[in-house]
Amino acid sequence: MDLESEPLRRRRGAELEDALLAAAWDELIETGYAALTFDAVAHRAGTSRPVIYRRWPTKAELVRAAVDHTMLRDLPVPPDTGALRTDLIALMHFANEHRAGFTVLLSYYLGPYFQETGTSPADLRESAFEHRSTGADLALDRAAARGELDPARLTPRIRSLPFDLYRHEALMTLKPVPDDVIEEIVDEIFLPLVQSTEREGSR
Structure with a gap:
């Protein structure tokens, strides 16, 4: 089943991006950079790998975006x-x-x-x-x-x-x-x- 087709997971724009970056950060502090995978982040965010790849083609880009997002959150x-x-x-x-x-x-x-x-x-x-x-x-x-x-x-x-x-x-x-x-x-x-x-x- 396509996870994106589930009604509760139809997020778009900033809401979706926030969820992806929060999932990437949580995965990072749970497993570390070396063990982090797109599959794990997608599962945690309730979406699919292509959704992440379209925004951040590499793990390094995804992690950098997640760190930026966390640094700037709740300033x-x-x-x-x-x-x-x-x-x-x-x-x-x-x-x-x-x-x-x-x-x-x-x-x-x-x-x-x-x-x-x-x-x-x-x-x-x-x-x-x-x-x-x-x-x-x-x-x-x-x-x-x-x-x-x-x-x-x-x-x-x-x-x-x-x-x-x-x-x-x-x-x-x-x-x-x-x-x-x-x-x-x-x-x-x-x-x-x-x-x-x-x-x-x-x-």
């Missing part, structure tokens, strides 16, 4: 606490609750994918967030508009620094990042790099 609304420090801490607390295991999962389950494609977790993140602002970007831009930091100091490397440090800590410990480490990243490392001279002089 936090950037908090606006009125201060950069508390905005960043709130974002990291959100990451602890919803994203702490994500980098670990990528590194653990996607080793064969990175080897096959010659890419890295950084490449996947860059692909997912291309032309998109992250919550941290929006918090930094608001802080610059308030005069809380010096925009000239916000190089791409500095912009990514607090969450690069956060992800490194999560990857090294395989646990959510403790509050004292979050505050150390923000207070002792990041803010001294970006605060405007005027604010530093007034402290």
Whole structure:
């Protein structure tokens, strides 16, 4: 029987694509990249292999799309606490609750994918967030508009620094990042790099 002919499984457009990518992600974290198959993803999604092949002709393309989909799902609304420090801490607390295991999962389950494609977790993140602002970007831009930091100091490397440090800590410990480490990243490392001279002089 053609699975697509069953009434309960007649999905189209974004609904179908979401179901396929969610199934691919679930299969990935259950079996790993090497063991993932189109048949297994199709069975989990309640559809057929050709439906998947038409969108993503290779396993690597399917997995990349599934990772992008998962990265961009349920992104936090950037908090606006009125201060950069508390905005960043709130974002990291959100990451602890919803994203702490994500980098670990990528590194653990996607080793064969990175080897096959010659890419890295950084490449996947860059692909997912291309032309998109992250919550941290929006918090930094608001802080610059308030005069809380010096925009000239916000190089791409500095912009990514607090969450690069956060992800490194999560990857090294395989646990959510403790509050004292979050505050150390923000207070002792990041803010001294970006605060405007005027604010530093007034402290």
